[in-house]
Amino acid sequence: MQLRILGCSGGISPGQGTTAFLVDQTLLVDAGTGVESLTYEEMQQIEAIVLTHSHLDHISHLPFLLKNLIGSTHQTxxxxxxxxxxxxxKNHIFNDVIWPDFTVLPSHDSPCVQLNIxxxxxxxxxxDKQVVVLPAYHSVPTAGYWIGNEDAAFAFSGDCFQNDDFWRALNNLPSVDMLxxxxxxxxxxxxxxxxxxHYxxxxxxxxxxxxxxxxxVFISHLPVxxxxxxxxxIRTELARWTPEVLEANHVYNVTKTET
Known part of the structure; x- marks a missing residue:
């Protein structure tokens, strides 16, 4: 499974977009400013997006992505x-004030986007992937995700703070090869x-x-x-896990590891 990091920063700076991960060219995890590193042809390949929560650094470029796709042959x-x-x-972005309502454009029968709860x-x-919605804990309702196929799996906490539910859920799923x-x-x-x-x-x-x-363990959402x-x-406190920093513009091949 291929994981391309379009953005993973806690803020914006040259070459550092906010959270957006591309999985096997077709699945996007969050839609922060990192989305702008995709070409139009790469945007055309995206079939689905899973969002962790409503904060702007995780959804900011969904409207722009849809603007690029509307009127093309891309499926909903x-x-x-x-x-x-x-x-x-629905209330604050696709409300015909901040942005057009792409859930009914270009038509009710064939909208640019469908929002699924x-x-x-x-x-x-x-x-070919299973995506499990994980409980997480942030200042607004938020979700993490376990994403895997026959070859490997990774999990992402989203923006998160101390809780038991995320870890209990992970312990009840096949082990991940990247956290x-x-x-x-x-x-x-x-x-x-x-x-x-935030942790x-x-x-x-x-x-x-x-x-x-x-x-x-890979660390995301670092400050600018x-x-x-x-x-x-981080390296001192988490020495037992030898954490790595998630790198923007980097492609990770997630493969089965021994834990």
């Missing part, structure tokens, strides 16, 4: 998200981290210990400023 794009996220898109525990069959976790703040910003519901390294360490095995200081803290 299927978007899957929690009800809170779908409601936010999912719940925790739902299993989607998308191409992508959010870590936005350092321990000195613990109060802000708890308010924003800081020692909090993430406590939750990683809830997992019954030790997969390769003071990044190196946070990385030092």
């Amino acid at each position: 794009l299927q978007v899957y998200a929690l009800s809170h996220t779908v409601d936010a898109l 999912v719940k925790y525990g739902d299993v989607l069959s998308l191409a 992508i976790m959010d870590s936005q703040f350092s321990k000195k910003d613990k109060a802000l981290s708890e308010l924003a519901k 800081y390294p020692s909090a993430l360490k406590l939750d990683l210990e809830k997992l019954d095995y030790r997969p390769p 400023t003071n990044k190196e200081k946070l990385l030092t803290e």
Whole structure:
């Protein structure tokens, strides 16, 4: 399974877009500013999008993607998200004020996009992959995802803070070969981290210990400023997991690993 990181930053800077991952050319996980690195031809190949939550850095480029696709021969794009996220898109984006309502354009019978509500525990069959909606914990309702096929699997927490449900769900699924976790703040910003519901390294360490095995861990959503200081803290706190930093514009071949 191929995982292309279009963007994974907690903010914008040259060459660093916000969260958007492309899986095997046809499945998009979140639609942040990283989407703009796709060519028009690559956009045409996308069949489905799974969204973690409604925050702008994870949905900002869905409207622009649809604008590129409308009027083409592309089939209706299927978007899957929690009800809170779908409601936010309908009420605040595709409302004919901020952006045209692409759920009924160019026609009711053949819209550019269909917004599908999912719940925790739902299993989607998308191409050759199974996508499981995982419970997660953030400042707004949010979901993580387990995505796998016969060859390998990875999981993504989305924006997340300490909880039991995400880890319980992972322990009840086939083990992952790549685990992508959010870590936005350092321990000195613990109060802000708890308010924003983003992990800081020692909090993430406590939750990683809830997992019954030790997969390769990749850190996403790092801040634009003071990044190196946070990385030092991450590598110290999570030394048992030897975490790697998720790299924008990088392609990972997710393959079965021994855990």
